[in-house]
Amino acid sequence: MGNCLKAVSSSNDDISLLREATSIPRESSSSSEQLGPPPSYQETVNQPSSLPVYYPSPNVSRPASQLTEEEQIKIAQRMGLIQHLPTGEFDGSKKNKECAICMGDFTIGDPIRFLPCMHIYHTECIDDWLMRSFTCPSCMEPVDAALLSSYQTD
Amino acid sequence: MASMQKRLQKELIAIQKEPPPGVSVNPANIGPNLTQWIVDMEGASGTLYEGEHFQLSFKFSPKYPFDSPEVTFIGSNIPIHPHVYSNGHICLSILSEDWSPALSVISVCLSIISMLSSCKEKKRPPDNSLYVKTCSKNPKKTKWWYHDDNV
Numbered sequence: 694m695g696n697c698l699k700a701v702s703s704s705n706d707d708i709s710l711l712r713e714a715t716s717i718p719r720e721s722s723s724s725s726e727q728l729g730p731p732p733s734y735q736e737t738v739n740q741p742s743s744l745p746v747y748y749p750s751p752n753v754s755r756p757a758s759q760l761t762e763e764e765q766i767k768i769a770q771r772m773g774l775i776q777h778l779p780t781g782e783f784d785g786s787k788k789n790k791e792c793a794i795c796m797g798d799f800t801i802g803d804p805i806r807f808l809p810c811m812h813i814y815h816t817e818c819i820d821d822w823l824m825r826s827f828t829c830p831s832c833m834e835p836v837d838a839a840l841l842s843s844y845q846t847d
Numbered sequence: 848m849a850s851m852q853k854r855l856q857k858e859l860i861a862i863q864k865e866p867p868p869g870v871s872v873n874p875a876n877i878g879p880n881l882t883q884w885i886v887d888m889e890g891a892s893g894t895l896y897e898g899e900h901f902q903l904s905f906k907f908s909p910k911y912p913f914d915s916p917e918v919t920f921i922g923s924n925i926p927i928h929p930h931v932y933s934n935g936h937i938c939l940s941i942l943s944e945d946w947s948p949a950l951s952v953i954s955v956c957l958s959i960i961s962m963l964s965s966c967k968e969k970k971r972p973p974d975n976s977l978y979v980k981t982c983s984k985n986p987k988k989t990k991w992w993y994h995d996d997n998v
Contacts, residue, residue, distance in 0.1 A: 751946060752914065752987060793949040794912060795850050796857045822913055822948050830949035 748825040768824070774837055775823050779807045780816055793831050794818035810834040851911050855881040858952050862886075870956050882907045885921070886956060894964045901926055903959065904935075905952060915946035917987050918955060927969040930962060934979045936986040937962075938972065943991055 744756045749764040760768065783789075783803040791798050792805075792815045799805065804816040812831045814822075819830075827836045859881065862872055869889035876885035884905040890896025902922040908914045920926060920935035930938040941950060941958055972978065982989055 748913075750944070752943060754910075796854045796951075797850075818948075825913055828947070830947040833945075833947065 751825040771824055771827060774827070775820060778809075778823075778836070781805055781807065783813075789813050792818055794822060808834075808836055810836075851907070851909060852881055854912060855907060859884075861951075862953055862956075867953060867957050867960060869960065870953075884952065886952070888956065888960070890926075891960060891964050895966055895969055896926060896963050899924060899926065903956070905955075912948035912950075915942055915950075915987065916952070916955065917985055918942055918959075919986055926963055927971060928963060928966050929968075929970055929972055932972055932975055932978055932982075934982070936978075936982065936989065938991050940991070943987060943989075 744758055746754050746756050747760060747764070747768050748754050749760065749767060755764070781804075783799040783801055783805050785801045789799060793812075794814055795818050797815075799813075799815075805813045806816045806819045807813050808819070808829050810829050810832050812829050814830070822830055823836065828834065829836060859872070859877065862870070863874075866872070869891055871887045872884065873887065876887075878884070884907075886903045886905060888901045888903060890899040890901070901920055901924055904917075904919050904921045906917040908917075918937060918939075920931060920937065925931060925933055925935050932938075937959065939958060939962060941947075941955065978989075
């Protein structure tokens with residue numbers, strides 16, 4: 694438990710780690726498996742030789758081995774929550790033209806992720822940010838609060 | 848790294864095409880790989896800083912825009928303002944914990960212009976001399992506590 698984020702070697706491990714690290718009910722963790730593999734937050738994940746670096750807060754970066762237990766839980770929770778945010782492909786909708794993170798234009802077929810506040814970003818761009826902070830970059834709405842309240846109203 | 852430079856390139860074009868009022872960027876002041884910029888700023892008319900000229904230094908880490916830029920006033924004229932230390936460091940929450948990757952050089956400049964414009968009395972922060980003696984060269988290493996939201 695103490696080193697549950699150490700040396701993540703394959704993306705599937707993230708789910709089992711999540712199950713250990715947080716007391717999320719069994720139900721929700723099995724449903725997260727059906728949602729497919731978690732997004733790739735870190736380029737380093739597939740390089741077992743170097744430990745991945747995580748960002749407990751936007752300006753704090755730490756190798757996995759130096760995270761406090763509290764930070765490990767926070768990051769494991771983020772990994773789990775990101776999987777519950779819907780993804781899709783950009784369909785050319787006129788309302789959203791550019792990704793506010795990379796400032797690049799969306800092109801049809803680009804993988805995108807939808808936040809509960811209805812802002813969309815390239816999946817790769819937003820996942821990188823959500824691993825640092827669970828807020829929408831455009832409206833600062835906390836992403837997890839919206840997720841939790843949508844569960845409650847279901 | 849490549850996507851960071853693409854974004855900075857876009858930002859540079861945008862700020863040159865439609866700069867906020869009083870803001871300009873001299874292409875000669877853009878450092879290698881776009882990682883360092885110097886932005887010129889004029890005090891807005893009708894404010895305490897009218898007619899003054901300032902320079903802001905922007906430094907971008909390879910993790911920009913996930914990581915906030917390091918922004919300080921440089922040069923001979925550091926604005927006298929309750930949130931600006933005499934070494935050029937700026938106490939502004941969007942430059943640290945309230946940073947978001949949807950912010951940009953333009954939005955940072957606008958925030959700084961508005962911070963200066965709403966100032967009612969030119970004075971240094973109350974802890975200026977202690978801070979300047981003890982702080983790190985990089986303002987991002989400072990644990991800021993925000994005195995007030997009024998200015």
